[in-house]
Amino acid sequence: MTKERLTSLDVFRGFTILLMTIVNNPGSWDAIYPPLEHAEWHGCTPTDLVFPFFVFIMGTAIPFAMPIKHFDSAVFNKILVRSLRIFCLGLFLSCFSRIHIFGLEGIPLLAIRLVTAFGVAYALLGNFSLKVKTYLAVGIFVALISLAFSGMEHFEDTRIPGVLQRIGIVYFFTSILYLKTNLKTQLIVAGSILVGYWLLMAFVPVPGFGEANFEKGTNLAAWLDNLLLEGHLWASSKTWDPEGILSTLPAIGTGILGMYIGQLLNLQIPKIEIAKKTAITGVALIIAGLIWNIFFPINKSLWTSSYVLYTAGIATVILTLLYYVIDIANYKKWTKFFLIWGVNPMIVFFFSGIIPRVMSSIKVQNPEIPSEEIGVQGLIYNHWIVPCFENPLNSSLAYALLYAIFWSIILWIFYKNKLVFKV
Template sequence: MVRERLISLDVFRGLTILLMTVVNNPGDWGNVYSPLLHADWHGCTPTDLVFPFFIFIMGVAVPLAMPQKLYDSTTFNKILVRSLRMLCLGIFFNFFGKIQLFGLEGIPLLIGRLAITIVVGYALMGSFSPKVKNILALSILFSYLFLAYSGIQAYHDVRLPGVLQRIAVVYFVVSLLYLKTPQKTQIVTGVVLLLGYWGLMTLIPVPGIGAPNLEKGTNLASWLDSILLKGHMYSATKTWDPEGILSTIPSIVNGIIGLLVGQILLREIAKNQKAMKMTIIGVALIVAGLFLNIIFPINKSLWTSSYVLYTTGLATTFLSILYYVIDIADYKKGFKPFLIWGINPMIVFFTSQIIPQALVMIQFKNPHNTEQQINLLDYLYSFGIAPFFNNPKAASLAGALVYVAIWTFILWIFYKNKLIFKV
């Protein structure tokens, strides 16, 4: 079987990373349109679709990347190394703003942090032998853990979980499931994980708190995070992490469902049949998610089983539409911008986490109030974008779109020069 690359999947990935960039980079966090914010707790906004869509897309890509389904020590090592590299990249985002160097401050410290970023980025995305990749990834991971638990003040509360960290875990599990088990086992695994998570969250009493519940800070997932991730969660004011330990379990099913859809795309059947199967599965998952929402509310922070079903249903349906339009009807006009985003997501993900932190470190006197300091990020927005808008939310969105435009130009250059950055 020949390895296949789906343009529709690349476009879907591009749309998702582009939405992520808009969501994560508003001009003003105090003025954001509600669809571009996460739901406060229960519920689901367009922003809440970004992360589960990423995991789903990754699951779809696994069988497309390994159509022969051959498992050996070399394949296992590739999967392990890629997982470790993603894990280490994700944790580095949390370390960047805490790096201290010989008492440096301001621009000298920023230069030092950026130099370390280049070294770490090259070590985790550069092309080396499998053995060197392993050594580098493990060395960096152990360095993180040492710093986090060494008692050094600068790193005592550095966050360890994160988006890329969860993706790394799911990728590892899903890849091994694909290579080592039949589809029936994959389906059963997904069902067991979703039902098991529902049981844990709704039937098991929370130690020190009481009855099982799904409220902020008092649910079982929150309790487990407070025990195992104490001091290393999303923020010092939270007793839970949105990418915590227990809630990672159901997120694996987003990858499993993507995996099953990817195997449909590999079947030797007509493309129209594939699109129809995906559409039926997508609609069924949406209905199942909405039904389960009655007893186990859709919630991204808890990554509830209903959230898994609902988001994978939307993802499957959306992919089926793109697959029909692009790969069956062969209509590709207008999709090129999303394609160039979709084939180079890692470099956007990595540097977009670093750039805002770097710009905030560059500070100087505010031109409108010389007694105050302003950082470069705020300066560019306040004086280069906001004055052109009367609506502060429109201005904030414009700031995000300008950032997207800059990245589109950069990614176009990469695309033209066939530069693809991978872990």
């Protein structure tokens, strides 16, 4: 599998991971500008675009990563191992703060957790032979799942679903679909998934709740999550999960639509004609999503079929604009900043989740109340940033932007030294 890179796609990925870093790391979750928050339930904010953009981009990249359609046991193993590695990165994030050993507390325990995190990152992102990758991925997967279901006090409610877990699952199915079927079949599968999901959610009665519905916690997807993964769901809900089992099906539809756009971008026709095709497709998807929204509301947590079409349409339009500016008009001088983010998404996703957990775990004396301790993150925010702003929304956003600048420096160093970490 030879690999070609499309600059506009890398820039789009960089923009998305940058936006994710900002929205996931406010100074205070109680002070966030509305566009940087998820919709309460139905609806779609800019923040609700981040996750489907990731899935869409992953799908778009598949035809570039696999320009020759060849499927055998070796290729299947590569796909499976990569999916497992992505899944394990996400699952470890759920386990990180639960790691306890020998009754250690404080800095010694934090050191153990960090060493484990770097070890897992090296094992899953390191450049090993396929055989070694397979052993490491399977071993880590079995270890993490065993801990989650071991009944051990600290791991008994470990969350199994998650963002990277869903991305790994979608990658597995979309990659195989791409290699084993033609474009027409792929679109039929995507359409069947989206229609089938709507029929299930809209017409199948929910055991214990009654009629089918799209409400929080009482819909069919929530019931299935609680039935199969009770005790291992999102901590904020406990009885359902925004990355749950049934809603992963339409997420595969998002990946297929991205894969479709990737194949359009690979057509051997003039680039301007490709841009016209993708632009028309993007607008059509947005309109279709808005129409379906009337019957099946746009909703990220349910990953509704209308949400799939609507967000894939927006992603297609944005990618088309970037493709025209960067790959057709050849205006690339401004792209470097986003490229440094776009070529190392997994290392950012993993460690941008680890760092806040570490900063919250390190306790220091509270300058205002010497008898109390405060996490380093709270100290930086409350005593260094908040005093600089009158509006708490601005101070919260400033912290997120400073965190993004911190990561930009790290990624620039990686970029300059040609360090790329991929699963």
